[in-house]
Amino acid sequence: MIEAIPTQLIIILVGLAATMAFVGLNAILLVYLERKVAGFIHRRPGPYEVGPHGILQPFADGLKLVGKQIFTPKGADSVLFWLAPMISMAPAIVCFLVIPFGPNVLIFNTNVGLVLILAFTGINVLALCIAGWTSQNKYALVGAARGVSQSVAYEIPLLLAVLPIIFMTGTFNLYDITLGQGAWPWQWFIVYQPVAFVIFFICALAETNRAPFDLPEAESELTAGFHTEYSGMGFALFFLSEYAYMVIAACVTAVLFLGGFQGPVVSGWWWFLAKVYILLLIMIWIRWTFPRVRFDQLLNICWKWLIPLAIINLLITLLVIAL
Amino acid sequence: MIVKSIRENLGGMWSLLVGLRVTSINFFRPHVTVHYPRQCVPTLEGYRGHIELVPLEKDPLKSKCIACSNCVKICPTSCISLKATKPKKAAVAEGADSPAAKVPSEGKKEAPVKKAKPELQSFVLDYNYCSLCGLCVQSCPTGALEFSDDVYLAGFTRQEFVFDLLARLQRQAQKKEQ
Amino acid sequence: MKLDLRLDTSGDFYAQKFQPTKREDTLILNMGPQHPSTHGVLRILLEIDGEYIVRAEPVLGYIHRMHEKMAEVMSYPQYLPNPARTDYLHALAWGWAHVGAVERLMGLEVPERAEYIRVITCELNRINSHLLWWGAYLLDLGAFTPIMYAFDDREIIMDILQRVTGSRLTYCYYRFGGVSKDIDDRFVAETREQCTRMKERFKMYKDLVTDNYILRQRVEEIGEISVNACRKYGATGPVLRGSGQAYDVRRAEPYSVYDRFDFNIPTYDSCDAMGRYMVRMDEMQESINIIEQALDTLPQGNFIHPKAPKRAKPPAGDVYFAVEGARGKIRMHLVSDGGKSAYRLKLRAPGFSNLSLFGEVSSGTLISDAVSILGSLDLVIPEIDR
Numbered sequence A: 001m002i003e004a005i006p007t008q009l010i011i012i013l014v015g016l017a018a019t020m021a022f023v024g025l026n027a028i029l030l031v032y033l034e035r036k037v038a039g040f041i042h043r044r045p046g047p048y049e050v051g052p053h054g055i056l057q058p059f060a061d062g063l064k065l066v067g068k069q070i071f072t073p074k075g076a077d078s079v080l081f082w083l084a085p086m087i088s089m090a091p092a093i094v095c096f097l098v099i100p101f102g103p104n105v106l107i108f109n110t111n112v113g114l115v116l117i118l119a120f121t122g123i124n125v126l127a128l129c130i131a132g133w134t135s136q137n138k139y140a141l142v143g144a145a146r147g148v149s150q151s152v153a154y155e156i157p158l159l160l161a162v163l164p165i166i167f168m169t170g171t172f173n174l175y176d177i178t179l180g181q182g183a184w185p186w187q188w189f190i191v192y193q194p195v196a197f198v199i200f201f202i203c204a205l206a207e208t209n210r211a212p213f214d215l216p217e218a219e220s221e222l223t224a225g226f227h228t229e230y231s232g233m234g235f236a237l238f239f240l241s242e243y244a245y246m247v248i249a250a251c252v253t254a255v256l257f258l259g260g261f262q263g264p265v266v267s268g269w270w271w272f273l274a275k276v277y278i279l280l281l282i283m284i285w286i287r288w289t290f291p292r293v294r295f296d297q298l299l300n301i302c303w304k305w306l307i308p309l310a311i312i313n314l315l316i317t318l319l320v321i322a323l
Numbered sequence B: 001m002i003v004k005s006i007r008e009n010l011g012g013m014w015s016l017l018v019g020l021r022v023t024s025i026n027f028f029r030p031h032v033t034v035h036y037p038r039q040c041v042p043t044l045e046g047y048r049g050h051i052e053l054v055p056l057e058k059d060p061l062k063s064k065c066i067a068c069s070n071c072v073k074i075c076p077t078s079c080i081s082l083k084a085t086k087p088k089k090a091a092v093a094e095g096a097d098s099p100a101a102k103v104p105s106e107g108k109k110e111a112p113v114k115k116a117k118p119e120l121q122s123f124v125l126d127y128n129y130c131s132l133c134g135l136c137v138q139s140c141p142t143g144a145l146e147f148s149d150d151v152y153l154a155g156f157t158r159q160e161f162v163f164d165l166l167a168r169l170q171r172q173a174q175k176k177e178q
Numbered sequence C: 001m002k003l004d005l006r007l008d009t010s011g012d013f014y015a016q017k018f019q020p021t022k023r024e025d026t027l028i029l030n031m032g033p034q035h036p037s038t039h040g041v042l043r044i045l046l047e048i049d050g051e052y053i054v055r056a057e058p059v060l061g062y063i064h065r066m067h068e069k070m071a072e073v074m075s076y077p078q079y080l081p082n083p084a085r086t087d088y089l090h091a092l093a094w095g096w097a098h099v100g101a102v103e104r105l106m107g108l109e110v111p112e113r114a115e116y117i118r119v120i121t122c123e124l125n126r127i128n129s130h131l132l133w134w135g136a137y138l139l140d141l142g143a144f145t146p147i148m149y150a151f152d153d154r155e156i157i158m159d160i161l162q163r164v165t166g167s168r169l170t171y172c173y174y175r176f177g178g179v180s181k182d183i184d185d186r187f188v189a190e191t192r193e194q195c196t197r198m199k200e201r202f203k204m205y206k207d208l209v210t211d212n213y214i215l216r217q218r219v220e221e222i223g224e225i226s227v228n229a230c231r232k233y234g235a236t237g238p239v240l241r242g243s244g245q246a247y248d249v250r251r252a253e254p255y256s257v258y259d260r261f262d263f264n265i266p267t268y269d270s271c272d273a274m275g276r277y278m279v280r281m282d283e284m285q286e287s288i289n290i291i292e293q294a295l296d297t298l299p300q301g302n303f304i305h306p307k308a309p310k311r312a313k314p315p316a317g318d319v320y321f322a323v324e325g326a327r328g329k330i331r332m333h334l335v336s337d338g339g340k341s342a343y344r345l346k347l348r349a350p351g352f353s354n355l356s357l358f359g360e361v362s363s364g365t366l367i368s369d370a371v372s373i374l375g376s377l378d379l380v381i382p383e384i385d386r
């Protein structure tokens, strides 16, 4: 017993370091991917000048952000102001610990993995709130208010969309949920729960503040929303955490609905990554296609459509399981 | 009521898919931009860059300008300033007989045929203030001004855009000779 | 920590004037002069109650350049490049208003070919202006892609115009008695080609944007402006036509050769942002229609009056000339004392009247709606401030 704890601890620490690297790498890749995809959709090459085909562009961006002056607005509470980006970033890293990337690539196998992820991603909204509140900026304040009500509202259909899966597998363990699905696409939960998948995906978009639900930072209305006043690393951390949450959302969707690391022929982490990146690509694609919804419409979608649909879906699932 | 609203929303969903289709089609279509520093757009024809002096056919080092100051007077932003020597008797009016072919609107030519031509000493354009209206080119009696196709201009100071057009003309002429 | 937003608003003159209010739970928000959705240096003072706008008041004058005064000190031809700088998006219409006023005062006849060239180039410019509005409006609504597609088309039109006018944005092409350069066969061919291309593109625009459900939700029944409100504030152009009134200077006070073309004046009765949106989308097609007719019947002849004076010097008197710009009725009222520059010149900027509506229309709406309304008015701030 005494021996077991340190091993677990070491694994977690190594895992944390690995996830940080993973998060960083993903952010770099995603920034590049996002800009390239946007460019191609706009029929222009996107970043092209830094490095071959612009692959070093994210590094150049990062370098620029690191080099910027750190600036705290007058009248802002500087402790909370600088705590907010960290609060936003930290839970994101923890969430990666419980995601089963492959049959053997899982840092922390716990039977409440899903709960852990849902709980920790909820902390992000606190960061938004603090950032908007302490910035001493009206745009940031409005952005934060939007962010909070949006996140709180969308948490409900998100959970309701997850529940059918829980009932079907009877576990919160992401590893077991993955194993509950087969290798072939028709054995994945997306086939049994298409409605839940759609609801979950929409909620994931809203929870990660991605367009068309990017209201907290709607730049044509609120200049930059809650992170208006952040410069340099503060902004970079928010940026990073936004991409980290995107990856988490895609990972959880892949685990719950797309069979996780299971795939035709040879299962493994490559299938997982492929699925995650396809989902991320869809997210990027959606962002560059649609206008932004309005705030009351956003809440209407949630309360009037997603929640009733999710409840009906849940009831039907329960009925089928009970029969 | 509910049925109608559901149908409406489903129609709306469909329109979103149509939108996604449009962007995905465009994703795979060729780019319409060029990689600027390595390639330039081919469509610069007709573009009015800053003005430049037209050299004499006989002497590419000299301009057709007869220092009549028409362009100085008409320029809305007074960005042309020129200096000329007093007319010398010996000088032959070479520039006067070259027709201002590019200026069809011309009523009467003010070209001084009999009088000796003053020698142009400097012709400075302050490009910072030029509005590229083309009035100077039109009002020149000898067709001594034209638009350059110099569009890729960039500099760090304003002074870089105060062009001495006569010197520019001579530079270009020398370059051509080499 | 205490959030001291209300007390920390000593603000400038306008903010202080705006300040007194009985309500305790509202915020005064300065939207602009540097705000992404005001497209330039428009400043709007908003009193907001949460997301709702209680009062709104535009503050102008950040880019006032005294174009009217300049007309009094510059000679007539020297003023030629100025109108293009007021509304840089529909520069040719403004230029036309100026040369038209001077020509009318001088009794100078414009050759037929020149009139046709003016119509073609002005309509091309109108399409360009509407395209940019379209892209920028969608940018306001959060869609990034359309503006890129709009610029794809705009670039081609700008290339076409550049070959004859020499500029790409602030054209100085019209002269008293004609235009400064003749169009050639290549211009005609390219314009025709672009007209055909645009018709295809409109289908894509419809699929991508006009039919989009999210967009419709953002513009339908938003910012309803009644015809009476338009009359009250003097709103013209697509704003008025989006309210169901078929008023177009090209029809109401026909100038040039517009009476020879067969075109519709699109109107929509919905009075909302969608109506104004649709009016502009339809207007682009009508412009193409006009261009094609003009190209078909393009007469030969001079492109500028052979006796056009180089130094225009109209007789004493006053004259009024109105043209239909992309944003509404552009009008010039020129008073001359027979000198070489105007005695007085009054420019009527349609955007000014259209913006005046904003305060009334936006109160009680959400911030997002206000952005949508502001976009649907299609404002060009340099034109408003002149």
Ligand code: SF4
Pocket: B051, B074, B075, B076, B077, B078, B079, B080, B125, B129, B130, B131, B132, B133, B134, B135, B136, B137
């Ligand atoms: S183009 Fe117009 S502004 Fe420029 S130098 Fe000539 S007259 Fe002056």
Ligand code: SF4
Pocket: B064, B065, B066, B067, B068, B069, B070, B071, B072, B082, B136, B139, B140, B141, B142, B143, B144, B145
């Ligand atoms: S109008 Fe022509 S000839 Fe006269 S000064 Fe200018 S450039 Fe020289």
